[in-house]
Amino acid sequence: MKHTKQITFAIAFLVFMFNNVNQSFAQDTTIHAARWYIGTNPLAIPMGFSIKAEIKRFAPIAAGNEYGANLAGGYFFRPNQSVEGRLSLSNIHQVAFVGQFHLGTNYFLQKNKILNGQKGWYVGGYAKYWDFYNRLTQVHFHNISPYLSLGYTKAMNRFLFDFRLNQTLAVYSWSSLEHTRAGIDWMLSPWPEFIPVLPTLTLTVSYKF
Amino acid sequence: MSQILKTKTARFLTLLLLLSLFSCQKDDTIVQSLFDLSGAPLKYDDSEANRHLNVVSVSMICSKDKTENTETICRKATEAKHAYPNAELILFGESVLGWYIDDENPEPYQRSIAETIPGPATDSIAQTARKLNCRIGFGMTEINSGKLYNSFVLVDPEGEIQAVHRKVNITPDDVLNGITPAAKVDSSVTMVQINNIKVGLIICADVNGFWLTKQLTNRNVELILHPMASEVPMFAIDAVSRQFNAWEVFANRYGNELERAYSGTAFIADPAGTIRVGDSGREDFYYCKIGVN
Numbered sequence: 402m403k404h405t406k407q408i409t410f411a412i413a414f415l416v417f418m419f420n421n422v423n424q425s426f427a428q429d430t431t432i433h434a435a436r437w438y439i440g441t442n443p444l445a446i447p448m449g450f451s452i453k454a455e456i457k458r459f460a461p462i463a464a465g466n467e468y469g470a471n472l473a474g475g476y477f478f479r480p481n482q483s484v485e486g487r488l489s490l491s492n493i494h495q496v497a498f499v500g501q502f503h504l505g506t507n508y509f510l511q512k513n514k515i516l517n518g519q520k521g522w523y524v525g526g527y528a529k530y531w532d533f534y535n536r537l538t539q540v541h542f543h544n545i546s547p548y549l550s551l552g553y554t555k556a557m558n559r560f561l562f563d564f565r566l567n568q569t570l571a572v573y574s575w576s577s578l579e580h581t582r583a584g585i586d587w588m589l590s591p592w593p594e595f596i597p598v599l600p601t602l603t604l605t606v607s608y609k610f
Numbered sequence: 611m612s613q614i615l616k617t618k619t620a621r622f623l624t625l626l627l628l629l630s631l632f633s634c635q636k637d638d639t640i641v642q643s644l645f646d647l648s649g650a651p652l653k654y655d656d657s658e659a660n661r662h663l664n665v666v667s668v669s670m671i672c673s674k675d676k677t678e679n680t681e682t683i684c685r686k687a688t689e690a691k692h693a694y695p696n697a698e699l700i701l702f703g704e705s706v707l708g709w710y711i712d713d714e715n716p717e718p719y720q721r722s723i724a725e726t727i728p729g730p731a732t733d734s735i736a737q738t739a740r741k742l743n744c745r746i747g748f749g750m751t752e753i754n755s756g757k758l759y760n761s762f763v764l765v766d767p768e769g770e771i772q773a774v775h776r777k778v779n780i781t782p783d784d785v786l787n788g789i790t791p792a793a794k795v796d797s798s799v800t801m802v803q804i805n806n807i808k809v810g811l812i813i814c815a816d817v818n819g820f821w822l823t824k825q826l827t828n829r830n831v832e833l834i835l836h837p838m839a840s841e842v843p844m845f846a847i848d849a850v851s852r853q854f855n856a857w858e859v860f861a862n863r864y865g866n867e868l869e870r871a872y873s874g875t876a877f878i879a880d881p882a883g884t885i886r887v888g889d890s891g892r893e894d895f896y897y898c899k900i901g902v903n
Contacts, residue, residue: 538827
């Protein structure tokens with residue numbers, strides 16, 4: 402069957418990611434205050450605007466490859482586990498507009514600490530979809546990519562300061578361009594000849610409610 | 611969720627929406643990042659294409675001596691044509707009549723290797739093109755009315771100069787070399803028809819010019835000829851062909867010129883950004899029969 406490998410891969414990843422979520426909703430009846438949070442990656446915002454070329458070329462690595470307007474939101478369905486979505490919409494330069502959406506879960510290694518206003522390390526598993534849209538040619542390049550995160554969150558009153566390292570694993574891409582078929586590949590770095598493994602960093606400032 | 615929080619969230623989302631609408635780049639320079647290179651190679655099917663062109667991309671070592679380079683261009687074109695008798699166009703890198711820049715003496719050196727178009731170098735290469743019955747494209751420093759231009763000459767199989775493109779988006783190195791940029795006017799947009807394919811000529815950092823990109827995409831360019839002097843390693847996907855929605859032939863130089871180490875990265879990529887043929891780290895040439903759907 403066409404794309405069997407890709408579909409199996411995507412299903413396995415989603416099952417892995419959401420298995421814990423379903424179980425937790427069924428079992429965890431503890432009521433925690435301030436389960437929801439909403440925030441933004443402040444370093445990504447300037448990436449959508451005119452900044453120095455030398456900065457613009459590589460700074461997106463420190464902004465998790467998020468550009469311009471972005472929103473992160475999540476829900477703690479267990480004291481030490483959250484599900485999180487991230488949305489970013491921006492022109493990345495004069496030619497391309499990129500819309501991206503991430504969905505995944507963070508598992509905190511020290512139970513109960515985050516909701517009680519402290520700090521802690523976590524690991525996360527995410528899937529990221531982005532549409533690289535060429536505004537001059539009207540061609541879309543769609544991509545889905547799983548990635549892993551290692552992060553640290555510090556809670557201060559109702560604010561969460563989150564710093565994480567993200568490592569992309571693979572990518573599945575397709576396009577609106579005619580005569581083009583989808584492709585899949587491992588992707589530890591977008592430019593392996595330049596640097597074989599390239600994690601990105603993300604800083605998120607959120608508000609709990 | 612309380613009414614206040616709902617209001618705050620709505621305001622926050624509105625602000626983000628406004629930010630996304632106003633995100634912009636004001637100047638003409640397109641700054642590509644690693645994000646432009648992210649994605650898996652796609653499969654572009656040109657098996658049903660009805661227009662074709664057999665092209666060769668060359669990566670060559672450039673000497674400081676102009677005469678030696680002119681001979682090398684003619685010799686390599688002959689070798690490429692013998693290896694690929696179907697070749698209809700052989701493309702060399704940017705400013706291949708000499709070093710891209712002599713950091714110790716930039717402008718005087720460029721003046722010493724600069725030539726008029728036509729001139730001795732173009733005459734010699736045109737003769738080879740005629741002998742091989744093949745187009746040859748190459749970059750050179752042109753002198754015209756005392757001004758230097760970073761130019762790209764395309765010679766046709768009859769040995770006539772088919773097109774000359776002058777670099778529009780010059781780099782700081784070009785400035786040191788004393789290069790004058792071509793004006794951003796219609797006559798600086800260079801396109802030719804080969805085998806009924808719309809071919810656009812650009813040089814190196816021209817690719818970062820939004821104005822030129824827009825001019826070429828508005829004219830529905832189908833193939834970009836792109837001579838470079840580049841130190842970058844090989845890409846996994848080609849952002850330039852995606853930028854133009856066109857095939858790209860990327861030709862380069864290899865080796866050290868004082869402290870600069872040119873990578874030799876040269877390739878031919880289809881409009882989906884998939885590199886069909888090419889490599890890095892050596893002097894070589896790469897052939898591809900491109901099909902335009």
